[in-house]
Amino acid sequence: MSTKQLGSLVVVGTGISVAGQMTLLAQSYIENADIVFMGISNKIGENVVKKLNPNTVQLDDLYQAGKSRAITYQQMTDRIVDAVKAGQKVCAAFYGHPGVFVNPSHGAIKKVKELGLRAEMLPGISAEDCLIADLGIDPAHYGCQSYEATQFLFRDYKLDPHMTQIIWQIGLAGEASLGVLDADHCKAGLELYQEILMKMYPAEHEIILYEAATLPLYGPRIERFPLYELTNCQPTLISTLVVPSLGLPDYHQGRLTKLGLTQEQVMGYRNQ
Amino acid sequence: MTKSLVDFLEELDSNAELKEAYLKDPVATATSYGLADADVKIIKNKDWDTVKSKFENLNKDIKVHSY
Numbered sequence: 001m002s003t004k005q006l007g008s009l010v011v012v013g014t015g016i017s018v019a020g021q022m023t024l025l026a027q028s029y030i031e032n033a034d035i036v037f038m039g040i041s042n043k044i045g046e047n048v049v050k051k052l053n054p055n056t057v058q059l060d061d062l063y064q065a066g067k068s069r070a071i072t073y074q075q076m077t078d079r080i081v082d083a084v085k086a087g088q089k090v091c092a093a094f095y096g097h098p099g100v101f102v103n104p105s106h107g108a109i110k111k112v113k114e115l116g117l118r119a120e121m122l123p124g125i126s127a128e129d130c131l132i133a134d135l136g137i138d139p140a141h142y143g144c145q146s147y148e149a150t151q152f153l154f155r156d157y158k159l160d161p162h163m164t165q166i167i168w169q170i171g172l173a174g175e176a177s178l179g180v181l182d183a184d185h186c187k188a189g190l191e192l193y194q195e196i197l198m199k200m201y202p203a204e205h206e207i208i209l210y211e212a213a214t215l216p217l218y219g220p221r222i223e224r225f226p227l228y229e230l231t232n233c234q235p236t237l238i239s240t241l242v243v244p245s246l247g248l249p250d251y252h253q254g255r256l257t258k259l260g261l262t263q264e265q266v267m268g269y270r271n272q
Numbered sequence: 273m274t275k276s277l278v279d280f281l282e283e284l285d286s287n288a289e290l291k292e293a294y295l296k297d298p299v300a301t302a303t304s305y306g307l308a309d310a311d312v313k314i315i316k317n318k319d320w321d322t323v324k325s326k327f328e329n330l331n332k333d334i335k336v337h338s339y
Contacts, residue, residue, distance in 0.1 A: 017285050018281055018282060018285045019281075019282045019285040019286045020285040020286040021285075041328060041329055042327050042328045042329070043278070043326075043327045043328075043329075044278055044281045044282055044285075044327055047278055047282065048282055060329065214324075214328065215281060215320070215323060215324070215327070215328075216281060216284040216285040216291065216294075217281070217284070217298075217315065217320060217323060218318070218320055
């Protein structure tokens with residue numbers, strides 16, 4: 001009696017740097033897969049994966065100039081899922097965290113699970129993890145709002161200046177077509193961000209343009225400048241804008257009362 | 273024998289001893305590792321744009337999220 005192998009999918013992250021941020025378990029899944037799909041933006045990282053498992057397939061051939069990324073990402077998802085349907089033990093390796101700012105990873109896992117087959121995502125080191133380490137910002141200290149630059153501009157979100165603002169893809173701020181892959185079209189978006197932020201922060205408030213180090217030869221890009229200089233900065237596709245907190249907000253007396261507490265009590269506990 | 277910049281970058285990202293040596297003296301570390309003169313020159317001149325153009329392809333970046 002022949003037993004056909006059921007396909008499965010494990011999605012792993014390879015980290016932001018080229019080799020050293022991949023977990024042991026991610027390496028093992030790559031090694032043991034029948035086929036590995038790669039969404040990795042540098043050749044060193046690809047090389048590391050290929051050494052672990054020579055049967056790799058890149059996904060970047062699906063990009064075409066002017067083609068909407070939405071279509072490209074759908075085709076990537078389909079390519080991964082088709083391999084699982086064919087009964088293969090599939091690993092999809094994306095750089096950074098495979099679930100952060102990656103569309104096909106979530107899409108493929110959802111589809112494979114709908115087929116009744118096994119699918120799992122393993123966490124990886126994301127750009128946000130690097131940012132926290134490089135800038136010394138603990139997201140728990142003031143709280144944190146973290147969002148994609150264009151989505152924030154297009155939607156009616158509320159910004160809380162007491163929380164650290166982490167604004168991803170600032171180099172694409174305001175870009176609507178989904179067909180642009182450079183940071184040359186963000187001037188209007190930066191102007192709008194400056195206008196929004198100036199209503200909540202002093203013009204001299206120090207903000208940070210950040211890029212994690214993608215190669216081990218050099219450190220991260222960390223440029224600090226006052227808010228009024230925002231429109232003069234030169235972001236790239238991997239730039240993130242960080243707006244530090246104005247500080248903790250006042251205590252909410254109503255909520256403290258409902259919890260049977262006073263501000264003095266809480267301050268006393270904090271200072272113990 | 274000359275070693276490749278690819279191997280150097282991979283090891284630099286996974287070998288703490290090599291990384292610490294590189295942080296102290298990048299050029300001496302690259303030379304003693306066995307990189308070709310042209311690659312050592314890149315490091316000496318901090319010509320990171322050349323390295324990025326060789327190894328990175330951000331124009332096809334999977335991480336670009338659709339809003």
